Amino acid sequence: MRNDPASTAAAVLARVGGPANVLSVAHCMTRLRLTLADPAAGDEEALRAVPGVLAVVAAGPGWQIVLGPGVVDEVTAAVEDALRDRVPPGAAPQDPRDALPAPPPGAPPNPRDEVPAAVPGAAAEVPRDEGPADAPPGAALKEVIRRRNATPFKTVLRRVANVFVPLIPALIGCGILAGLNGLLLNAGWLPGLTPALAAIASAFMALIAVFVGYNTAKEFGGTPVLGGAVAAVVVYPGVAKVTAFGTQLAPGQGGVLGALAAAFLATRVEKWCRGRVPGALDVLLTPTLTVLVPGLLTLYGLMYAAGTMATAIGTAANWLLETTGAVAGLVLGGLFLPLVMLGLHQALIPLHATLIEQQGYTVLLPLLAMAGAGQVGASLAVYVRLRHDVALRTTIRSALPAGLLGVGEPLIYGVSLPLGRPFLTACAGGAAGGAFVGFFAMLGTKVGATAIGPSGWALFPLLAGNRGPGAAAAVYGGGLLTGYAVGFAATYLFGFARRPRVTAAA
Template sequence: MSTGTSASDDKNRAIAAAILPLVGGAENIDSVAHCMTRLRLGLRDRSLVQDEALKALPSVLGVVEDDTYQIVLGPGTVARVTPEFEALIAEAPHPAHTAEQLADRGAALRAARKAKNATPFKLLLRRIANIFVPLIPALIGCGIIAGLNGLLINLGWLPGVTPALAAIASGFMALIAVFVGYNTAKEFGGTPILGGAVASIIVFAGVAKIEVFGQTLSPGQGGVLGALGAAVLAVYVEKWCRRWVPEALDVLVTPTLTVLISGLVTVFGLMYAAGEVSQAIGDFANWLLANAGAGAGFVLGGLFLPLVMLGLHQALIPIHTTLIEQQGYTVLLPILAMAGAGQVGAAMAVYLRLPRNGSIRRTIKSALPAGFLGVGEPLIYGVSLPLGRPFVTACVGGAFGGGFVGLFNMLGDKVGSTAIGPSGWALFPLLDGNKPLGETVAIYAGGLLVGYLTGFVATYFFGFSKELLAEFNVDTEKEPTRTAAPATGPEPEPVAAKV
């Protein structure tokens, strides 16, 4: 081709071109972003979206409506489609005489929708996620380096390199409070660098000279929870100063008072209080798994998929981070990762139970590799959730897998992850625990196997009623190729779920 574009580029641009008119065209897009599996769009006018036609596109695995309109495309695909989508928007004409009116109307609709659907608790969880999610790439990178370094030390290899690797792996965690403070101030509407400045007090070595409530402070006391609280306080102090300090003095007085007042409260109150809370979280997690590991793992593994669907899993992010800070790994994540194993097992059973439905079987074949790597959204929105029962049996698989890992925790074999984000097979490089690495890996692999098998068996034998089989075990191969038009054939459509 003269343009030098590849077939893959053409395919991704075709997907973007098919999606764009169904979300109201370029003039209806206010913002574009993507995460691991979803294209996230800020829309000016929600009523312009053609939901049914959009969900009927072969490349679309589902949609999720939240503060942004989220189109599930799957891992890899979304990262390649998003630039093409942005390019199409940039190339499209934007009528100047209607843009402002459309933006105003869209802003009013978005505000009304958010006011109707958003609850204070879910808004708070979303803010927490916005603070911690940007830190995940660094947590993953440093966690893998830490695991590699531990392996080299155990093998006695490259003794001259392992101290450098230890420094590289530990530097971010030593200063994570600063990044949390920065992101917190940014999220709550303050000056980010002031939030980082106040949070940096927590990790400053000089706090070891300060005594509070009869105890000497230690650097890092309070951790990410203290940093979050300190930064939120700094935002409120800064906003108060902006209201009362004269403009001529603002540039000098506001940052000084913000850091001074918030810093004093942090040193003489927040560090101690947050330290006690952080310690309590770690102690409770250890106690729970040591005394009720199997039961706790069963409940956590079984309920994690519904928590994800409701968006409540975001509340666990600071808990994971606190455990990683304290112990070097979070013992909760390997248990929660079993939910994905149950989902994979359920999908494989669906594949066998619907031998005539070529459409669903193709979706499963394309989504299973991502599912094994811990990305479950394509299988959730494209397979189990639309079918109903298989979503429940997938949770059963997650419960048994979680109970298996929890049982070994109760027996003294802690299985943890040095970072948050990955699950499935992608979690293997991040595993750590209190026993040799081989033993930890074996327990986690055993949990995955239990999750796969239980999810498969539960779905194969209990995931389908006679009516469900009659409805979905039909031939879809003669269905016409779909583009932007709504589907008319019997293929099930992924449902939209609010998270």
């Protein structure tokens, strides 16, 4: 039975330090993403105990609460509603346990509910399952990775991901329409409708730089509409009349990378102006300088540099697959699950978007999607091996449909990661599937996706390639089957600790 979104939102907010501690809210397909003013005020362990929360990825101010597809949309809306009525400064904080949704009838009591409230001035003694004797096999692995994840570089990656995550729904919708339009064109059906579908599917990608600029300014503390205004320079047709470094600029040159850099520069200029321009002139001078200075630098520097970088990304991706496809697929497919676990996979969206702008599809996403296939195979092996673990088998049955459609968090946090070894064998399955797809790229059959977001079986409608959608679907399907098989076999054979053999005394 699904928990009430408002109750879940209240419980989450109580455990992250209250509404007043939340600076920003966003979500992707499965995760609620919060930026906290004081991360120390959050209680990660109590947050994991909230019914409906599958996992928590906390590193610095950025907290990701895994809720699953569908649920995350409802809870995010409830969180945003709750934040409209924030607790006034100095008000007494709410007891986090008061916001915990009531457990279903007959459910066992939660041990955390028995923890007494802390006495002011006294150290709180909260019982925790710590130490190698009590921790599950995957807990130590997760904690080590989490600590390594709290670095400035990875923090930057998360902030870049926050720029692109809100764009995913539009990328998915427009990508599916583009794939449908391609099928209709190839079949010669509905010729009167295909121009309209092409316009609808392509309009967002033609103006994606504006949305990137808007979100960049919002993420880095600027005025969003000013970031969008500066980024719009990148796609404005009139830039074709501008010459920089001896070459004529082209509309869209630099793509999302140029838009990201332009909007970030705009936020820096705006903040500089806010602290120096007199208040009476601020309303006039600050917006003008924020658009003018970054706009000129974008035209006479950033567009050229970002365009060169974007071209290099496309060239490198093609070279990588054509010359070392199997090895590249093995590495990418094998390492993607840890990125998903830590929430860093969204930082790859700029690369995907750049490849889609250049080639019409991204060749990286099908390789990375093989990690989900390894996860499914590993979970099936756990289901077969642990026949007497009713609770775990129930978790697998409920999470497997989402896993087949490319949503891997329920299986990661509910099955493989807590067990330890199955997480590593799932990575082996993803590596095998990626090597399969990469091997065919070396033979000349590229597989790409026209949009970002879905994977697993949900990616089939978005597949494209240099030899048509049929060949792309065949190679991609073969990669999924390889990932399933290797993930299952590796987990079945090596995913569980061997029991010591007992010999009879002579």
